[in-house]
Amino acid sequence: MSEIRTVTGKAQGARRKAARPPLWLTVLSLTAFVLLIALGVWQIERRAWKLALIDRVEQRVHAPAQPIPSPAVWPAVSTANDEYRHVSVAGRFLHDRETLVQAVTEEGPGYWVLTPLQRNDGTQVLVNRGFVPSERRDASTRRDGNPDGQVAITGLLRMTEPKGGFLRNNVPQHNRWYSRDIAAIAAARGLENVAPFFIDADAGSQSGPGPIGGLTVVRFPNNHLIYALTWFALAFMLAGKLFVTFGGGLFRRKRFVHEPDGGSDAVARRTGSDAGTIVEQT
Template sequence: MNETGTANHGTNGTRGKTARPPLWLTVLALAAFAALIALGVWQIERRTWKLALIDRVEQRVHATAQPIPSPAAWPAVSTANDEYRHVTVTGRFLHDRETLVQAVTEEGAGYWVLTPLRRDDGTLVLINRGFVPSERRDASTRQDSNPQGQVDITGLLRMTEPKGGFLRTNDPVHDRWYSRDVAAIAAARGLHGVAPFFIDADAAPRTGSGPIGGLTVISFPNNHLIYALTWFALAFMLAGKLFVTFGGGLFRRRRFVHEPAGGSDATARRTGSDAGTIEPT
């Protein structure tokens, strides 16, 4: 009788306790919650920055064209302050030094035609004159579209694209170009005094079989709000799990357990004036 009563008492005592996870797991869960909230806040901040960037670029693109920065200012030219500025430059094309860079545009697959423009002060600026399809790769098929003498070019200032494209590295030795890497192109063509940027020429009436300008793609993906909501949702899901684990016992229904005076090992459920201890269900 005593053995049975003792066993029952131990079972009830165990059942009355709330299981708690290890301390290290609790700390890890709280750290994860804080990290998720921080990621959500960071994405909100990124979204604010991206919207400001888009607005700034839109203003630059549609502004009246201004002369390109002077050579003295070239070292300070940066993506944040200058990219996509609407600029103008005057000079003479060096058509014999042009470079073709592989491209895929709304016109199809083909090449960008980058041609050095020599200014009166002797400095050079690479001009992306526009797109030509693969069948127009050979310069001899475009001779009728190469302007001679002094020309005025307007377009968007673009920053150099070093090394190459996605999973493709520029190969100057074999004259294979996948990005508009100004320094590498200048070195391969023996050019000196070249601006550290290039210019995407505006659209202009086509002459003969010449390049198609004005195909600059200006796109800034802005999914930061979706990312922020995802991080916050994960944080609140984790918070709900923590609440169930640590706070659920506060709302559990209580039960009364009577321990008869005849023996501390025997338990019985009763109500009334002789009700006993309280245990959570």
């Protein structure tokens, strides 16, 4: 009887060992679980940051217009602290130095018209006066909308966009612009003492048939909750698989199986009159 139990125990041990995954796969699975949980937590943190950013920008956009930062603090102007502030500025447009930047808006494809604004203190600020369609690219078709003399502009403070647009680099020597790169435009147009930001003019700054202002799109995608739930779901699915692989045997119930007389397996294991009942794992 003891010999048969020894054989049976060895067989069960062999089966458990065969079903046990290799160590490297176990370590990899546990590492993946921890990583998935970390990614989910990171997305929750990113969501909180994004909601705070959206709230700050909303407050800036709808606040009363304030004068643009003074030249003394221009080096400290940053995206986090200043972009999308509602600001005002006064000066005289230098229409002969405008720059057209390719754009696609709700009005269709065309160009942003960036024009330097000469201020009384000698500094200059690039103003995105708004959008014009391709057929109005030539400045001669927009002369009635180009104001002379002193003007007051209100709009949103925007940060420079260096290195071109998506998969497209600015080509100043050929006058092809895909982003509003302040430094590059200033160099190409011979501008000095230029602010490191530009102003997106609002609709109220439009002059007659000039460029269409007020088309700034303030949109921040916020899909972090969906991403977090996805990472957590994958982590729990992996945890379930690990539980089945490593812990499922602890909860298996035992059942009694009656071994019929005359069976070859029964003959191999029979040692007495009561040996027809054996215990197996299910």
